[in-house]
Amino acid sequence: LNLNMIKIRKANINDLNEIYRIEKESFPDPYPYGLLKAFLFHPGVYLVATIEEKIIGYCIGIMRNEYIGHIISIAIDKNYRRKGIGTILLKNTINELMELGARKIRIEVRESNIAAIKLYEKIGFKEKERIYGYYPDGETAIVMFLE
Numbered sequence: 001l002n003l004n005m006i007k008i009r010k011a012n013i014n015d016l017n018e019i020y021r022i023e024k025e026s027f028p029d030p031y032p033y034g035l036l037k038a039f040l041f042h043p044g045v046y047l048v049a050t051i052e053e054k055i056i057g058y059c060i061g062i063m064r065n066e067y068i069g070h071i072i073s074i075a076i077d078k079n080y081r082r083k084g085i086g087t088i089l090l091k092n093t094i095n096e097l098m099e100l101g102a103r104k105i106r107i108e109v110r111e112s113n114i115a116a117i118k119l120y121e122k123i124g125f126k127e128k129e130r131i132y133g134y135y136p137d138g139e140t141a142i143v144m145f146l147e
Contacts, residue, residue, distance in 0.1 A: 001051075001083050008092050011046040011058060013037070018055035019048065026075035029136045036060075039072065045096040049076070049089050056080045059089040061097045064106070069097030071107040074116075086119055094123070094146065105146040110139050120144050 011019065016037055023030045039046055044062035048055050057076035064070045071093065076085050094105050107125060109116045125144035134141035 001080070003084055003088070005051050006056075006085060006088060007050045008047055008088065009050065011040060011048045013040060015048050015055055015058070016040075019058045022055070022058060022075045022077050023073065025078055031073060036073075044069070044100070045093050047089060047093055047096070049085050051080075057085050057089055059093040061093040061105075063097065063100055063102065066101055067103040069094070069100070069102030069105045071105060082115070086116075087123065090119070090123060103147075107144050107146075108134065108141040109144065110135060111142050112139060117142065117144075120146075 016033065019036055020030075020033045023036060039060045039062065042062050044060070046060050047058065049057040055077075057074070057080065059074040060072040062070050062072055071090070074086060074090055074093070076089075097105060105125070107120060108131070109120065111130070123146065125146045127142050128145050129143045131141045131143060
């Protein structure tokens with residue numbers, strides 16, 4: 001896979017079916033379609049990664065207040081994982097949140113999701129706290145911040 005083939009652009013309403021497909025295949029407790037749609041109209045950043053127009057990943061970041069950006073969801077099509085696409089998407093989302101005024105970026109991640117934790121640490125996120133029983137199945141969330 002040539003990373004130069006990947007295009008990052010703002011998501012739009014026509015992307016939702018593919019975003020929802022990736023969300024469902026990526027998480028045991030996926031966000032509902034309607035919520036993924038609602039984020040399109042929320043202040044923040046909503047990006048998709050494409051190869052030849054095909055959506056292979058997305059990232060949603062919102063502004064919590066004037067200075068905290070919050071990564072809501074990031075997921076990559078299962079056929080394109082571990083190729084650097086998540087890093088590109090996350091960095092683009094963080095940069096855009098910072099342009100909107102974010103001075104800190106927050107993300108929650110399942111404590112069992114080692115691949116995601118490693119990605120976030122590589123970018124500079126640090127664990128700040130744990131929320132026990134955060135996910136519907138009772139799993140703990142690790143709350144990480146990029147300062």
